[in-house]
Amino acid sequence: MARERALHELYAEDPERADALAFGRRGALKGPALAAMGAALGATIPFSAKMPAGLLPAALAQPAGAAPLLRMDGKAPLLLLGERPLVAETPEAMLDDDVTPVDKFFVRNNGQVPERFAGDPKSWRFRLDGEVDTPLDLTLGEMESRFEVVTLRLQMECGGNGRSAFVPETRGNQWGNGAISHGEWTGVRLRDVIRAAGPREGARFTAHFGADPHLSGDTSRQAINRGMPVAKAMEDTTLIAFRLNGQPIPQLHGYPLRMVTPGWPGSLSQKWLTRVMLRATPHDGPGMGGTSYRLPVRPIVPGSSTNGADFQDMTSMPVRGLLTSIAHGTRMPAGTRQIPLRGQAWAGDRTVRAVDVSTDFGASWTAMQVGAPPNRHAWQRWQGTVALPSDGYFEIWTRATDSEGRMQPHAAANWNPQGYGANAMARTAILVG
Known part of the structure; x- marks a missing residue:
């Protein structure tokens, strides 16, 4: 005798047929379908009459604990989305602190994690050049002594946060809602460093560079380097940071120096920061152009192919x-x-x-x-x-x-x-x- 499939099994195999069986032509969830769904959930559904037609219960669509867990010293058991590069999501219930503890920070890498800087962190070198009158070559220690040091609570969110909700599925790590952290960052304002270099009239955009190796190991290739309008760089919350929650930034999160560009995609917060260049034109490095961190200006057909020619760069993250x-x-x-x-x-x-x-x-x-x-x-x-x-x-x-x-x-x-x-x-x- 053929085994009758449970509703949650049918949804996993054939969502359209499951909808048809559960909701029927009129979209009403009742009778055997309601009983089957209640059995799958392990409880009655008091508000079943108000349940939108075709809605798959979240308990079936988002099974708790389905993803493997990250097992790493110094990190909480985050949801492991990828190992090469390392990507891990913070479960929503781990984001209850006013300030996210370092062990609960989500992880998003684009390349390899570089070897930890073995020298005195204050000797780490940073350069600001390009469309400036006086290029600056500074150590971390010189930056800390020369410019005002500030501490701010700042959000950092991956541009792909929430990606798993798209239908049909898109490319990239299938984030739920946990690609977000809220740390207490200490550093100097990027605008103060830019002003000290004397930006030229043509300085309209930035380009950011870090020490993380490309996944291939090819030293001639950058893992990622992105840029933004200078107006964002000049905001008083855009930092070159060297401490997180009162301590040196952990290696996994950019030790000893990183950008923090709050409110915009986290890919603009370059880890292991070595250089910022001012440009007259938008940056064209890895992670720029095409469909990378860019959104359609006009809606496109879900699932269609596009080269992103009429897309625009992501700026402020959505509510x-x-x-x-x-x-x-x-x-x-x-x-x-x-x-x-x-x-x-x-x-x-x-x-x-x-x-x-x-x-x-x-x-x-x-x-x-x-x-x-x-x-x-x-x-x-x-x-x-x-x-x-x-x-x-x-x-x-x-x-x-x-x-x-x-x-x-x-x-x-x-x-x-x-x-x-x-x-x-x-x-x-x-x-x-």
């Missing part, structure tokens, strides 16, 4: 909110009816105006309290409480809105072949009872 006090897949005691929530929200160059939470698949929303950022480009803490009507399976949807009214969408928008800029609202599955 995003996360629930960090409860892990995806949490089971709560029977009878739980009030749940205190807290989390983080950020919006690239903008601030977060509101965070709203839904437990009934978006049919209604509860406003959370959103705190002010301690400085520009820091994330914002939010908190509040939601009520549940009964035991069962629930999803906590988290939706942030930025200072200009932009709101997280229900699904990843503006599909692009390398999967940048996805900021679909977060969905956290819980079982009560």
